[in-house]
Amino acid sequence: MKVYQNENVYEAFNHRLDYICSYFDHLIISFSGGKDSGLMLELVRLHYESHDWMKKGIKVSVFYLDYEGNYQETKDYIERSMGKYPEFDYYHVCLPISASCGISMSQSTWLPWDPEHHELWLNSIPPEAICLENQEFPFFKVGMSDYEFQSKFCQWLHREKEVVRTAVLVGIRAQESLNRYNAVTREETFSRFGTTNYSHRISQDVFNFYPMYDWLFEDIWRANAKFELDYNHLYDLYYQAGVPYKSMRVANPFHQCGVHSLKLYQALEPATWGKLVGRVNGANFAALYGGTAAMGYRGAVLPKGHTWKSYVEFLLETLPEETRKVYRKKFKSSMDYWMKTGGALPENVIDELEELGSDFERLGPPTNKRKYKYKQRYEVIRFKDYPDDVPIKNFRLVPSYKRMCITILKNDTSCQYMGFGQTKDELQKKQEAMEKWETFL
Incomplete structure (x- = not known):
């Protein structure tokens, strides 16, 4: 151990x-x-x-x-x-x-x-x-x-x-x-x-x-063996199926972190899989394409003839109207933030952006000490144009239309991939959903 x-x-x-x-x-x-x-x-x-x-x-x-x-x-x-x-x-x-x-x-x-x-x-x-x-x-x-x-x-x-x-x-x-x-x-x-x-x-x-x-x-498996403890034998099936240990998950079957392994239900328990397909819209698609670029994993691929900006628009037009509105609102918020207010990034990331020739201005260190408690040196920058793609190591930290595309492909309507939390509107909708069901109590 x-x-x-x-x-x-x-x-x-x-x-x-x-x-x-x-x-x-x-x-x-x-x-x-x-x-x-x-x-x-x-x-x-x-x-x-x-x-x-x-x-x-x-x-x-x-x-x-x-x-x-x-x-x-x-x-x-x-x-x-x-x-x-x-x-x-x-x-x-x-x-x-x-x-x-x-x-x-x-x-x-x-x-x-x-x-x-x-x-x-x-x-x-x-x-x-x-x-x-x-x-x-x-x-x-x-x-x-x-x-x-x-x-x-x-x-x-x-x-x-x-x-x-x-x-x-x-x-x-x-x-x-x-x-x-x-x-x-x-x-x-x-x-x-x-x-x-x-x-x-x-x-x-x-x-x-x-x-x-x-x-x-x-260490988990050494302890189980040493003390001869009971455990979930689904992990034995995962192992036999060649599932990488990082993907051996037991959780809500439709959770984002388990999308790439949803297809295993088809092989391990076909009867359960038949129920899953009818339970939530999109289960079959996720099983076929989860863990691929089609759902934002393993690197999204830009279709021929598109920029990442135009690809965002294409993807948005394929969505239901209400879902499209949610994305557009958050994407606009991101653009306003990075092009008007400015956001804080680690200095090493800013150095990478300068090497790429990205067009932005440096506004100095964060001034709100209560909000920004960083372990390394940060600086606030403001982009003159919203980047199409930023091919750097810490890709997720920096705004780009490519990051928007990945967010859509991941079905991430909360835009957590882009660093968003729940908005007041989303919390209000959740409250309304709760009130709808109060009659059952």
């Missing part, structure tokens, strides 16, 4: 649990059915037994948010895991909560367990699960986002358990992605528990912790 500061990651994990348990009397294991959260469950159980948490009054809850569609191996594993250790409390949630959709040109989210379309459900609700008919969450609204639900659920459970502090154990690892690396290296100390970099504040007495953040993919 990886050795860090004179101890391997398993030893470090246990020391982190020791630390967490010295301040927190309630732990929630955020369980997804994947390799990381599955190992988290087992390691917490081993620590629970060896340190006699029951005598210390430490409570453990296991929370699983069911996105309706799973491989049979994943369903079997979840069935084995939920309720496995009677000392823990389990919450298997099957509610119509808005989830990310990265495969459709006409919808940015989809609604698992849609109460108006039972006939489209990919699976039936397990008898022990929390569903629309038996849920008693005062904060719940049909159509609320999955991330909002998870946050409010943990705060609600903290109050229900009548505990002092709640630690939510999340099995993310820095190796998985840059976003996950940033989650445990951020400098905003106000959002941590004390000085613990692998923590994040949810509310006054509820914190996320990432005690496995420095584990490698290989």
Whole structure:
């Protein structure tokens, strides 16, 4: 296993649990059915037994948010895991909560367990699960986002358990992605528990912790083998199918990060695949072209006779009107920002732009110190013309029509690829969708 500061990651994990348990009397294991959260469950159980948490009054809850569609191996594993250790409390949630959709040109989210379309459900609700008919969450609204639900659920459970502090154990690892690396290296100390970099504040007495953040993919499987632990055997099928380990995902089947592996359902579980095709518009296209330039992966290719600017217009005209309006509004915002206000970029990126001969003016360092807390030297620049293409290493940081094309091809209506967050209009639409379904409550 990886050795860090004179101890391997398993030893470090246990020391982190020791630390967490010295301040927190309630732990929630955020369980997804994947390799990381599955190992988290087992390691917490081993620590629970060896340190006699029951005598210390430490409570453990296991929370699983069911996105309706799973491989049979994943369903079997979840069935084995939920309720496995009677000392823990389990919450298997099957509610119509808005989830990310990265495969459709006409919808940015989809609604698992849609109460108006039972006939489209990919699976039936397990008898022990929390569903629309038996849920008693005062904060719940049909159509609320999955991330909002998870946050409010943990705060609600903290109050229900009548505990002092709640630690939510999340099995993310820095190796998985840059976003996950940033989650445990951020400098905003106000959002941590004390000085613990692998923590994040949810509310006054509820914190996320990432005690496995420095584990490698290989460490996961060494631990499973060494301690002879149960795991999701879907990974065995992935391995046999030749899936790269970075693509071995267990999540919402229509999430953007899993588009490139959606086609595996066809080979591994044809019956499930048949249901997926009818569940969300675009599933078949994503299976055929996910992971290719057709969906913004492996480098978008410019069609003959087009500039990236003209290709943007071509792609926009192929979209439904409402979707097209969303893109146009955000693209205009990007153009106004970079050509009127100016944006901050690292100095090494600016040097690359100068070598390319890009036409822009340098406006000096950022002046809003509270907003710009950078680890390296940044400078604000303003483009005289919006670039068509910027062939540099940090391509995503710099505005260009090519970046717009990739955003469209990825079905990224929120334009996260371009650095956008949700707008007030989008939040308002989400609120209206929630109000529409209030009659079911």
